[in-house]
Amino acid sequence: MKRYSAVIDIGSNTMRLVIYAHENESRIQEVENVKIVARLRKYLDEDLNLTGEGQFILIDTLNSFRKVIDTYDVDHSFCAATAAIRQAENREDIKEKVKAETGLEMIILSEEQEAYYGYLAVANSTAVEKGFTVDIGGGSTEITYFEDRRLIHSHSFPFGSLTLMEFFDEDKPSKKQVKKVREFIEEHFSQLDWIKEKNAPIVGIGGSARNMAEIDQTFKDYPLAGLHQYEMFDTDIAHISEHLTTLDKKEREKIEGLSKDRADSILPAMQVFHCLYSLTDASSFILSRKGLRDGLLYEQLAGPKENHLYENVLENSIADLVNEYELSSSQTTYARELTKKLFTPLVDQGASTYLTGKDWAITERACTVYNLGSYIDSESSSQHTFYLLANRTIDGLMHIDRLKLALLASFKSKSVYKQFLRPYNNWFLKSEKKKLKLLGAIIKLTYSMDSTKRRIISDLNVTVKEKSITIRCYCTDDFKPEAYQTEKQKKHLEKALKVPIHISFHYL
Structure with missing residues (x-):
């Protein structure tokens, strides 16, 4: 269930009200953001008292904010003042006046x-x-x-x-x-x-x-x-x-x-x-x-515990994406495991000079949110996936890493990859572009191995030779649909590695 919190920030230059919706301590979303340029600093007189005019602007703005807050079912509200009020000699009188005329308990933050x-x-x-x-x-x-x-x-x-x-x-x-x-x-x-x-x-x-x-x-x-x-x-x-x-x-x-x-x-x-x-x-x-x-809200949501830090910012963000776009966590877990079974031997057996073990981190993330755009439309899933991931904030990812994630998670074909990459061509070296295309092709292939979402492949045996790669898939059930899709989609990885790939399916 969504809950709402309101935070009022009384600064020296601006006053701002932000209302947040949150389902847990990491899934926080701004739903209202109201800014007033009050410049309270200008209303400190020679004795550092906030003048009557300054107090009027403060009270009037806070009452305006209260009307906005009252339209939401707010669980918590905070009213925090910084330098202008902190430096005012009559700050305690102002605090009492705010309480009496707005009903808000104003906290004057220390430095x-x-x-x-x-x-x-x-x-x-x-x-x-x-x-x-x-x-x-x-x-x-x-x-x-x-x-x-x-x-x-x-x-x-x-x-x-x-x-x-x-x-x-x-x-x-x-x-x-x-x-x-x-x-x-x-x-x-x-x-x-x-x-x-x-x-x-x-x-x-x-x-x-x-x-x-x-x-x-x-x-x-x-x-x-x-x-x-x-x-x-x-x-x-x-x-x-x-x-x-x-x-x-x-x-x-x-x-x-x-x-x-x-x-x-x-x-x-x-x-x-x-x-x-x-x-x-x-x-x-x-x-x-x-x-x-x-920061005020993070502390409130963390509760009385001494440490208000999230254990892993990026993991929280990826989990939020899985939740928001209704991806199956069991399915994405299986996809990551299957991809790891293909990725690791390709690295260990030197299938490409572009691949290293360090590339697993971004590959794993992309596996988790692969094709999330199907939530909007399955036919144009790749386009929606790229746009959503490239153009939304993902806490814990810098912009270039967000772009890499979008390119991998939306990988459909070489031509579509090039289309998405075109505006950002000068962001990457040639070797980086080839690596990203290769990682996208690996994810594309392993997702085709689970095309019916029955999770029938329990293990892979991968053999890398100079002029070919052999992949043996060991299955627990009928594998005809998976065999068909895998044969159809393996061309992307073959082009990226520049060798033929032979895939066979076997019952355990």
């Missing part, structure tokens, strides 16, 4: 909590084992460092995209101003020894990081859908930063991928990303669509 929830969201939605997280808000910037998915260090800096805008007193910043803000950022970052020269990825959280990734995809005419786990490099960040600083605000507002309300604050945020990349000697910059709000 440590804000950093932790961002880290937790990344650890439970990506395959990054070691790296940094950076979350630039309007009034603070949180950085964490983790190894083996465990949080090691965290720090919150008292500056964000809105406060750093004070360095830019012109619509189009000068090189001198950019240099000055970079010196300020580097001075603060350099105080932390643990962020220097780690050569690990940086995972960016929040609106500024998301906008940067969207701009990069626009510049590159990126062919895949989705932002989560999108990867960039220092040259990409430098290119975007240099381009944006040559434009005035009105020109920046027209940049595709950049939210109009971030046309000014994106400039200092870009400097934060670039400085952090340089100082850490990062291997890449990865965008996470999951952040503080998701």
